[in-house]
Amino acid sequence: MNAIEMKSITKRFGPLVANDHIDFDLQKGEIHALLGENGAGKTTLMRILYGLYHADSGQILVDGSPVHITSPKDAIGWGIGMVSQHFTLVSPLTVAENVVLGYNKGYIYRPQEVIQNVTKAANQFGIDVEPSAIIRHLSVGERQRVEILKALYHNAKVLIMDEPTAVLVPQEVDILFQTLERLRKDGLSVIFISHKLYEVMTICDRITVLRDGKKIGTVLKNDTSERELARMMVGRETFGVYRQGEQKAGNPLLRIENITAVDKKGLTALKNVSLNVYEGEVLGIAGVSGNGQSELTQVLSGTLKPASGKIFIGDKEITNASPSEITRAGVGRIPEDRHAGVVGELTVAENLALESIEKFTRRSTLDKRLILKNAEQLISEYQIKARPTDPIRTLSGGNMQKVILARALSPEPRVVIASQPTRGLDVGATEYVRTKLLEQRNRGAAVLLLSEDLEEVMSLSDRIAVIYEGQIVGIVPGTEATEEQLGLMMTGARQEVKQHG
Amino acid sequence: MVKFRIEKAPAPLWIKPLIPLIAIIVTFLVTSILVVMANANPLEAYYYFLLSPLSNRVSALETLVKATPLLLTGASVTIAFASGYWNIGAEGQLYAGAIAAAGLGMVLGNFPPILAIPIMLIGGFAAGMLWASIPALLKVKLAVDEVVTTLLLNSVILFIVSFLLNGPWRDPVSGWPQSPQIVDSAQLPRLISRSRLHLGFLVAIIMILIVWFILTRTSLGLKMRAVGHGQEAARFMGVNVGQTMLTAALISGGIAGLAGVTEVAGIHFHLIDAISPGFGYSGIIAATLGALNPLGVGLAAMFIGLIDTGAQTVSRSLGVPVYLGNVVQATLLLVTLGMFLLQNYRIRRD
Structure with missing residues (x-):
């Protein structure tokens, strides 16, 4: 029994x-x-x-x-x-x-x-x-x-x-x-x-x-x-958005060198992580959640100070830089938790303006007209279903994510850090976000994609790095990766996995 | 049997502006019980409470006098709370401003009012800022909870005042524990003759407007509101959270300090122990009642001024203890807070 x-x-x-x-x-x-x-x-x-x-x-x-x-x-x-x-x-x-x-x-x-x-x-x-x-x-x-x-x-x-x-x-x-x-x-x-x-x-x-x-x-x-x-x-159902065309070999725009970081509880969350993301490529990071992806995103976004290691955007070092310095260095950031990327009580227009507030300020007074104009333009460009004066908490997840996308991508950043960009979104919004990310790659940006969704990583990435317990356990070319191989690496299977540089 | 369940659902938008009004009605219903216990008729009591102060010129102006420090502490608390800094120390910062006003008021004899009064105001603002900087720096640098530190510092400064009044500043003329009278040129001029309404009221209105302007029209204000509503998101968007909070805390302390100046230089002309019957705390009530909208806070401060004036009328006319005013204020705060919480729920029939 x-x-x-x-x-x-x-x-x-x-x-x-x-x-x-x-x-x-x-x-x-x-x-x-x-x-x-x-x-x-x-x-x-x-x-x-x-x-x-x-x-x-x-x-x-x-x-x-x-x-x-x-x-x-x-x-x-x-x-x-x-x-x-x-x-x-x-x-x-x-x-x-x-x-x-x-x-x-x-x-x-x-x-x-x-x-x-x-x-x-x-x-x-x-x-x-x-x-x-x-x-x-x-x-x-x-x-x-x-x-x-x-x-x-x-x-x-x-x-x-x-x-x-x-x-x-x-x-x-x-x-x-x-x-x-x-x-x-x-x-x-x-x-x-x-x-x-x-x-x-x-x-x-x-x-x-x-x-x-x-x-x-x-x-x-x-x-x-x-x-x-x-x-x-x-194993998973698949969407219709795929990376197309070969990656143009280019320079590394984002360089991560031996980053070690400690999480909120004081445990080591990242151990000696080194990665290069090149011009015009999507580097996907696959892994089961809780293996250091959050901390890697935070370190790259300027909200967590690494214990050691260095980060470069082009030739400019941004280790320990503040979020606004990182944005100015040419990084567009899509945060893991979209609610941590916008202030719910503020309006769509205010959320779109806050990250580059200097542009919208004249002698410390807000240029409300410019803020609204900027919002109207991005709302139509990114097909956001909202008015500029709506508090952002009233938006659906997909529209909120489009606001974040608009804010991160409209300055045409050299490097894009996208963390769980489609988590919790419906099919339409998911396809939209993925299309936008590939647009960034195709115009020559270096895109770092962190996702728990293996299908997403596999369909968008030129190369796939697998993170397990805070370490990069292997990097596989996107064309060669199989679900089974990635699944084994992600779950720390003890058997030897063939590793590619 | 009909079953009900409570579920989380936001209230319709039209109800928000009605909340303070409903809170006031509920408060009066609740406090009626006390009025009845004091052997008075609640309707009569509330006539004296709310309407009689406005029925003649003298007490109407007196309402504005009472509202003056509340407008300032209300503005002070608003800018702090809107930035997510829970300043419970407006009371103490008010005393810091009052000490500065009493001190400056003793030595400004050679200055004409046109210089002396701005010096008094700036001095009071600076003193409030200085006193507020202790908990603010502890919060920003060491993450010490500001609710505790600001509240405790309120008692500390009361002892400093006691020390001054019983020691170096004891009035040589009367021998009472009060500071010497401030010089004439440092006293705030009356706005209307045969009333106590003084320049401080104007200062208070201007500060309400300034706080409104900062919060809604400046980039600093946008940063403050971002920090107040979502610290993590604000930090992500590049706002320097610590610096923004520190700025809010210091401005908040400064404005509360001004309330000390207006009381010393507009009403008492001495520093006394009881210069504030809790204006700093009533400022929290005004800020809450006004839902942190500076203009609403202004109205709420006026309303509390009315309750304070009315409490005295009720007490004179009906023999109800004057403390009824405090009970009404406190009940109002609890009811308002309760309503802000309850508006997020609705009761539905299953």
Whole structure:
């Protein structure tokens, strides 16, 4: 009998179908991977199981009998525990206090008793944590073990781990795998959400692959290969925009030399990244999200200072330059999150003017007429469906992206940094954006395209660099790249991948 | 059974200008309870509160006198809040301006008013800026939360004032804890005879207009609004976020300092401990009620001036404690904030 069975689960967010009639089953005592790219619907499915979301349709069975799970409390009652990427621990309290929090019966709190109980539980489950330690003093790996202990303490028979290795250093990953292995022998069932192939192949018994909200299939580890999984993960429908004509060999307009950078949490996000982007080419960067693309975009946009390394636009060094210096050096930037590229409360015209405000200012007073004229011109040129005086937050995603495109591309920059330029856009807007990017290439600009959409990278790029865990693991000519090969490189497959300079 | 659910949906545009009005009505309904508890008739009370101050020349002008410091602190808070800098310290910056006014007012005896008054205003502005620069620099350089620092500095400057008034500046003539009277040439002239309405009112109106001009017509103002509404996006577009915020904080402090000058040089002519009954905090209410639109803030400041004047009339005529005015102000703030939040939701029948 299956510990968990999910039948034909469907979940919509507005027009987006996050889960489309997904079937999923978990056997007792197995580690079952849920594999897929970001946005494939893995986390949504598990949030439904844990009661954080409600399915629009479908059924959940625990130990063979149908159940209604409407909140995490219900899920915990049915023996389901979840360890999410963002821990839910109270940092000034002790490990033991966190473990019993919310489940300490009675009104009197007896610290000694709580510590004894938790110590007993930790020993029983073989989880290495010090119950009297304060959470604040623990490493990320230790905190994760506290989360696991918390779930087990509340009698979890099924443990959902949402990308548990994303926050861990390699040694901690080993400890986590040992812990999970031991718990499985004791009869625990684990759902392991991941997009890293080699991890899945190391620890899991069965693998279910999701793609674009649909289930692609469930395979036994022993019957499959990293190659097959990569193909299941990344295959996609295609759009009609393709790069045409050979790239004219030219000079490197953007040079990135040995850039190392640290993310917000203080972890190394980019390790010694070196890239050249030449005149008249699109260099695509493929990778699963969270492998350093955001930080690379930020470093190139002037919103994150690199720890070391150098960046040049032509001969001009722009390492550590401010965003406005970078813009003036001839860089058009399309940010990863379009809402971080425009101020929602300001009007379309104001957002179009702010980046080069000096041009629209006469003796520190705004030239409102010029600002409006500029906006009207760009609105018609870029087919933006909006009036210059509309607050930009009222625009659709596609129109907002066109505003950003207009702002970035209208000064005819020498270098274009486009990060996730079509994320969340409909087909029409996607084609428009891609066409505009290729126009830039054809007029001789160097275009750096960072995208999680492999089809996009493959159809637009002259060369494709793959980023994995903050490093460029290989560069492949666009004409030679295959989805399978890129998929393997993106997911850190251990086997040797043939690398091209 | 009919079921309802609450969903997130923006309110129609026409409702926005009505929010302050509805807030005022709700506030009066709520505070009526207190009026009834004080054994008075709410309708009568609100007649004295809102209409009687405007029914004769003296109290109508007195409303404008009361509104003067509120216009200034309202303008001060507006430019800071619009830039995403939460200056709760207008009260303290007002006292900084008042100290400067009292100090300058003692030594400007040899200057004609045409020189002395601008010196007073510039001095007060500079003092407010200086006091505001402490939390502003801490915020910009070290990311210290400005809400905490600006608020705490308000008490610090009160102690400095106490020190001055009980020590070096104690009035030798009366012996009271107040500074010596400022010289005649430093006193703000009356705008209308037989009233207390002084030049400060004009200064306040001009500052409201200047803040409006800065925020809507200058590149600095556009940068400020960009920082206020989306720091990350503003930084991406090349705005120097720290510098913009610092500028806003300093202008804000300066304008609040002017409120100290108008109170010392227009009303009291001494520095006293209680020069402000919380004008800095009422400025926050005015700025919120006016939805950070400087012209709306001006109207809100006038309205709060009316409540302050009205509270005294109610108290005289009906024996309701004068603190009712404070309760009305505070309730108004809470109701307005609540409405700004609730306008994003609607209740629907399932």
